[in-house]
Amino acid sequence: MIIIKHIIDDGFNAELVSNAFFDGHLEIPIIEKPQEIIIPTALIPFTQMKRSDTKAEAVHFYEHDKRFSDVLTCTKELLPELSKFKAVISPDCSLYRDMPLCLQIANTYMNRAVGHYLQSQGIYVIPNIRWGDERSFTTIELPEKFAFLGAPKNSIVSIGTYGCIKSRENKNYFRKGLSAMLDELTPEVVLVYGGMPECIFGEFRDRTHFVNYPDWTSTKRRRAV
DSSP states (O other): OOOOOOOOTTTGGGGGGTTTOOEETTTOOOOOOOSSOOSSSEEGGGGGGGGOOSSSSEEEEOGGGGHHHHHHHHHHHHHHHTSSSEEEEOOOOOOOOTHHHHHHHHHHHHHHHHHHHHHTOOOOEEEEEOOSSSSHSSSSSHHHHHHHTTSSSSEEEEEEEETTTTSSSHHHHHHHHHHHHHHHHHOEEEEEEEEEOOHHGGGTTSSSEEEEEEHHHHHHHHHHH
């Protein structure tokens, strides 16, 4: 008789949060406030890490989710490569407005879980803050604004606008979420990957120190000219 052994993958990946503290009723893993604020001189996409000569950049995940899925499932295996860089921004797992609430929460969890694990391994981690519709950044349906759980206050965070502010409706949602984030986390520094249109950022420029980085595609085009 042939016995087939089934290996069940632990999708929870409990090792990521084995020594974590958790925030809120939803128990989102906490990325601790760093001892000092370090502002990266440049950002590089996860899929382009091998193109870095100096490793002086901060690695970001402002790409399609499928392009960085490995960092969610094989985080430990990627640690040697990620640890070579100056900093890592926690994964930008999507929070689409039409996404079921449970998936928005799950993606926020994975963002912080990976960020916490990398931080516990000695990497300088900058929390990425992503929000969806009002359910993620207000208390309309939940007693807490889960988009901001697990992120430190009065510190450094990162946000991405690339591909997120093309329409008037998208701009409106982004501005509302940004306002809520500044109220909730009161960050000292906000890294911004992508454009910073005045219609979104104008009223907030005196609330924090924004540091803008062009998206990778635009950077490549400028280098080619």
